Amino acid sequence: MTATTELVTGVVVTPLKKFDVPAGDVFHGIKRSSPEFVDFGEAYFSTINHNHVKGWRKHTQMTMNVIVPVGRVKFVIFDDRSDSPTKGQFMSETLSLINYNRLTIPPGLWVAFRGEAPGMNLILNIASIEHDPAEAINCDLNDISYHWQQETNNEIV
Amino acid sequence: MTATTELVTGVVVTPLKKFDVPAGDVFHGIKRSSPEFVDFGEAYFSTINHNHVKGWRKHTQMTMNVIVPVGRVKFVIFDDRSDSPTKGQFMSETLSLINYNRLTIPPGLWVAFRGEAPGMNLILNIASIEHDPAEAINCDLNDISYHWQQETNNEIV
Numbered sequence: 001m002t003a004t005t006e007l008v009t010g011v012v013v014t015p016l017k018k019f020d021v022p023a024g025d026v027f028h029g030i031k032r033s034s035p036e037f038v039d040f041g042e043a044y045f046s047t048i049n050h051n052h053v054k055g056w057r058k059h060t061q062m063t064m065n066v067i068v069p070v071g072r073v074k075f076v077i078f079d080d081r082s083d084s085p086t087k088g089q090f091m092s093e094t095l096s097l098i099n100y101n102r103l104t105i106p107p108g109l110w111v112a113f114r115g116e117a118p119g120m121n122l123i124l125n126i127a128s129i130e131h132d133p134a135e136a137i138n139c140d141l142n143d144i145s146y147h148w149q150q151e152t153n154n155e156i157v
Numbered sequence: 158m159t160a161t162t163e164l165v166t167g168v169v170v171t172p173l174k175k176f177d178v179p180a181g182d183v184f185h186g187i188k189r190s191s192p193e194f195v196d197f198g199e200a201y202f203s204t205i206n207h208n209h210v211k212g213w214r215k216h217t218q219m220t221m222n223v224i225v226p227v228g229r230v231k232f233v234i235f236d237d238r239s240d241s242p243t244k245g246q247f248m249s250e251t252l253s254l255i256n257y258n259r260l261t262i263p264p265g266l267w268v269a270f271r272g273e274a275p276g277m278n279l280i281l282n283i284a285s286i287e288h289d290p291a292e293a294i295n296c297d298l299n300d301i302s303y304h305w306q307q308e309t310n311n312e313i314v
Binding site: 021022023024025026027028029030031032033040041042043044045046047048049052053054069070115120121122124126130131 | 206
């Protein structure tokens with residue numbers, strides 16, 4: 001349960017516990033007492049189809065806490081914050097029940113994610129604020145150059 | 158998005174919105190502003206294997222908000238609260254992405270649930286307090302007599 005700060009300042013990858021239960025397993029998400037917990041605004045699910053990408057999007061207010069209980073999703077984060085020690089850097093984290101981590105993304109960072117598994121890729125976001133289109137900025141996938149293909153042998157559809 | 162109070166006082170079944178998005182759909186969970194939202198303590202996943210039952214369990218403090226984004230889960234609630242107008246009554250609600258509702262269960266009620274689909278049956282509980290074994294009471298499935306078999310043709314394993 002050690003939280004590890006990754007290559008982009010403020011982003012935290014936290015291993016989560018899984019419990020084997022005979023009638024069906026239990027997987028942790030986030031607790032109010034988790035160090036990464038900021039506030040509760042909304043919990044919602046997103047899916048991302050195999051080899052499809054959603055992004056880029058920057059939340060200006062929302063802290064995201066994302067978990068992937070089904071499938072496998074690669075998240076890529078780009079830091080263009082003018083005052084950040086990691087300005088200009090990318091980081092990626094691929095989440096699944098195998099690599100069962102929570103990815104905490106503070107506001108101000110660009111995020112894109114790709115479905116890596118055939119079938120359902122399911123993301124739970126426990127967000128610090130409710131959905132508000134006015135606080136999110138979108139840009140085209142090509143506007144921030146990231147070499148998705150280098151990471152896997154899959155082709156982006 | 159109309160909340161409907163069901164056969165057991167205090168239990169609320171709320172239809173949730175689903176959004177078709179080309180790269181992958183989005184499914185609502187719960188917002189801070191939802192009428193049923195009490196407080197945020199913890200979000201966690203449980204799975205329930207096909208034809209297996211977990212229960213009975215009564216939370217004395219926790220309000221549960223359960224959602225089923227994968228598979229199909231039948232929840233059964235039994236009311237033995239001495240001061241309840243619905244004392245002695247059962248209610249059931251089967252959740253899935255087809256019947257995509259949020260089931261809000263206040264403390265003081267007995268709950269059991271069964272996995273209804275082959276493959277994964279996944280439950281998200283957005284709970285008003287953190288997990289605390291001291292606030293939950295368990296009893297054997299046979300201690301509260303409910304005729305599971307009458308509801309489906311499946312046999313309980």
